[in-house]
Amino acid sequence: MKIIKEIWEGIPLLHVAPDDAADTELPMVIFLHGHMSAKEHNLHYAYQLADKGIRVLLPDAHLHGEREEDQDGIQLSLRFWEIVLTSIEEVGKIHKLAKEKHLVKGEPAIGGTSMGGITTLGALTVYPWIPAAAVMMGAANYVELANAQMTQFESRGFTLPITEEERANMLKTLGQFDGTKKMDSFNKRPLFFWHGEQDIIVPFGPTYDFYKKLKNSYGEAQDRLQFLREKETGHAVSRPGMLAATEWLAEHLGK
Numbered sequence: 001m002k003i004i005k006e007i008w009e010g011i012p013l014l015h016v017a018p019d020d021a022a023d024t025e026l027p028m029v030i031f032l033h034g035h036m037s038a039k040e041h042n043l044h045y046a047y048q049l050a051d052k053g054i055r056v057l058l059p060d061a062h063l064h065g066e067r068e069e070d071q072d073g074i075q076l077s078l079r080f081w082e083i084v085l086t087s088i089e090e091v092g093k094i095h096k097l098a099k100e101k102h103l104v105k106g107e108p109a110i111g112g113t114s115m116g117g118i119t120t121l122g123a124l125t126v127y128p129w130i131p132a133a134a135v136m137m138g139a140a141n142y143v144e145l146a147n148a149q150m151t152q153f154e155s156r157g158f159t160l161p162i163t164e165e166e167r168a169n170m171l172k173t174l175g176q177f178d179g180t181k182k183m184d185s186f187n188k189r190p191l192f193f194w195h196g197e198q199d200i201i202v203p204f205g206p207t208y209d210f211y212k213k214l215k216n217s218y219g220e221a222q223d224r225l226q227f228l229r230e231k232e233t234g235h236a237v238s239r240p241g242m243l244a245a246t247e248w249l250a251e252h253l254g255k
Contacts, residue, residue, distance in 0.1 A: 001050040003043070008097050011090055012066040013059040014039050016046040026055040027253040028108040030094055032087060032116030033058070034137075036076060038065030042113065048246035054253060055103060057094060061115070062086040078153070078161070080115070081146055081174060087119045088177065092127060107131050109249050112138065113237055114202060118145075122177035125185045132190040132252035134245040136237045137202045140179030140210045143171050145202075180210055188221040192248040194241040196233030204229070 002022045004015040017026065029049055033042050039058040046056040060067050062083045063076060076083075091110065098104045109132040112120040117138020124130055139145050150160060150167070162170070175181055193211055197204045211227045218225055228244050237245075 001047070003046075008059075009093060011059050011094065012039070013057050013094070014043070014046070016043070016050045016056040016058065018050055018053055021053070025102055025105040026053065027106060027250075028055040028057065028098060028104040029249055029253070030057050030059070030091055030108050030110050032091075032110070032112030032119050033061060033064070034112075034114030034116055035080065035083075036064070036073060037114075040065075042116075045111070045242060045246055048243065049249060052246070052250040054250060057098070057108075059087075059090065059094060061119075062090075074158075077149075080149065081142075081170065084115060084119050084122060085173070085177070087116075088122050088126065091119070091123045095127070095129065106253070109133060109253055111245065111249060112136065114138070114235065118142075118202070121179045124189070124191075125177050125179055125182045128185075128187065130189065132192075132249060134192040134194075134249050135207075136194045136241065136245060137196070137199060137235060138193070139202050139207050141206050142174040142178040144180075144206065146171060146174055180213075183214065183217050186214060186217070188218050188224060190224040190248070190252040191226075192245055193225075193227040194237060194245055195227070195229055196235065196238075197229055197231050198234040201235040 001018050006013055006015050031042055031045055039060045042058055049056045063069055107129045110120045110123055110130050111134035113136040117135040120133050120135050121138050121140040195204050195207050215222050215225050
């Protein structure tokens with residue numbers, strides 16, 4: 001397979017494809033990395049998918065990887081939702097460019113780990129073209145999660161660099177991408193979840209509760225949903241989880 005470093009309208013990405021079909025239209029996945037990670041850290045997902053005949057695009061998120069701006073972990077955490085919303089916008093841009101380059105057969109699926117999984121769930125609320133998705137350690141409850149993050153920062157003695165009005169406006173904006181408030185936007189699309197029950201970074205409970213509500217809304221199409229949970233695992237996707245996610249994407253892109 002080929003791994004090519006490219007920049008698409010300012011977005012650095014790794015373009016991974018089978019050797020014999022790198023320049024032809026293929027089923028495609030846009031795969032998003034986690035907070036304080038980078039595109040190359042998810043190459044094992046791309047390897048599994050490319051081995052199944054699928055093109056994979058791995059972009060660096062805003063302020064990550066080749067786009068770093070020498071910010072420390074706290075500074076990046078304070079800009080977490082800026083990064084997520086930028087990534088949602090850039091998923092749309094990558095989709096458009098992939099179509100223009102005649103690289104994608106049908107429409108690209110989306111997947112991601114941690115922050116990438118959170119971004120994936122937000123993208124599903126605004127992009128009806130996404131045919132399937134895989135979410136590892138993600139969360140759909142944007143408003144609740146943002147409130148919890150801000151409360152945690154304040155409890156540690158940090159003064160958030162925003163006014164009350166700015167906080168309210170941010171939460172209003174996040175509400176537009178909050179899957180718990182936009183259940184109908186998922187439209188019974190195939191969706192895979194993986195989550196460790198011991199995860200203290202992105203808590204297991206709210207994501208599993210969202211899955212159960214989503215399952216009810218899918219009615220007779222509940223077989224389009226899968227939730228793989230691991231009791232003793234924290235915030236790190238296991239090999240079985242990674243393999244299950246890539247199998248799921250390959251299966252549903254092939255339909």
